[in-house]
Amino acid sequence: MAFDALRLRNIIQLLGIILFHGALIVFSALQFHETNVAIFNCEFCIPDANQLWNRVQPFLIVAPCIVAASWFFLVFWIKQLYAEFGWVIFHVVGANPKFKSMYQFYQIFLCLLKFDFFCFVGVTMQLLIVVLNKDSAEFGVTIAAIPVVLLLLAGCARAVKHEVKLLMAFSLALMxxxxxxxxxxxxxxxxxxxxxxxxxxxxxxxxxxVVAFLLLSATLAIGIKCFRDFDKGLYDSKAHGQSYTPVKMQVMDVFRMRDKSEQQSPYSAVGVPLQPQISIE
Structure with a gap:
């Protein structure tokens, strides 16, 4: 996710990663409670349960602390990238505020699809590996739901990029x-x-x-907004974009030092020399 955001210079996805990393702090903190329940309240008798708990407890405390500390470093570096990547939308869609707004919703929608994928896979893998019995009907329903949702997310991404109305409507309906x-x-x-x-x-x-449900609800709402923006002139920017080159500043010596008579300005009574000018390429 981070590599994809840096490759595309997508500041919205980087902000999403900050929120996602905050969710990982919550997830790692939950492991303390769930490990305690698994050791002391499980249906199997664990010999020396107290000794086992004393051995794993320090790791369960350290894990959320390390994830939280790394979150602050992540915030610092993304803040440094924010100013640089802010120019990208201008290079892609130009200075039109309407196009800028539509392109931002498009980026948010793609970002939500990626996090939907992670949350859905997180839920189903835990159910299939940890919880469900292979002989139960619920196990089969969960298996069947995996390709359906994955095709839904892939179809949404393709439809919104190429503005395929029928595929977009079908994908939104499947949500x-x-x-x-x-x-x-x-x-x-x-x-x-x-x-x-x-x-x-x-x-x-x-x-x-709960997070997967909320993300999917937000994806549906943003998807409807993107669907309404079809055929409004944003297709070329979404499908092709433009090459991005960082803005460069160059100091140009427009006036060269020649002699004392040329150094004085005709508009200045005191003859202050002209300073070098700055131009932006």
């Missing part, structure tokens, strides 16, 4: 059942008949599922 799937899974985490199998991973799965 509604995908959101319903997340609500269904959230209900399963706390339903009396199934809550037992989620007891050691419920906190993490709840956070992942």
């Amino acid at each position: 509604l059942p995908a959101m319903s799937y997340f609500l269904y899974k959230l209900d399963r985490f706390y339903a009396p008949s199934t809550e037992g199998q989620y007891v050691s991973t419920r906190a993490t799965l709840t956070v992942f599922t």
Whole structure:
């Protein structure tokens, strides 16, 4: 994600990474609670559970501290890049404020699709590997949902870039059942008949599922806005863009030192020498 943002000089995606990194701090902090539950409240008897907990507890404390410390370094460097990358939208769409706004929504939509992918994969992989029984119907439903959602996200990305209306409408329509799937899974985490199998991973799965649902809802809203911007002159900028060259400043000596008579300005009573001028290429 970071490499992709730097390659595209996408400041919106870099800001998204800051928020994402903050979510990783929350996730690493949840591991302290969930590991405690897994050791002391699991259905299997763990010999020397207290000794095991004492050995892993320092690592569970250090992990969120390291992730939080790295977050401050990340904020510092992204702040340095903000001014440089701010010129990119100008080079792509020009100075038209309307085009600039539409292009920003386009970038936000692509950024949301990438985070949707991560959250969905995070939820399904935890369900398939940690929780669900391979012989259950829910396991098959989760397996079937994976290619559907992945095709949905890939179709959205292609449709919004090339302004394919039919594909975009179909992809946005599929987001509604995908959101319903997340609500269904959230209900399963706390339903009396199934809550037992989620007891050691419920906190993490709840956070992942709620964040995935909110991200998908935001993606749907921004996607509708991007769909309305089709055929308004932004296609060339989205599909092709323009080469980006950092702005350079060069000091030019317009007036050279010749003799004392030429150094004096005819508009100045005291004869102050002209200073070198700065021009922007």
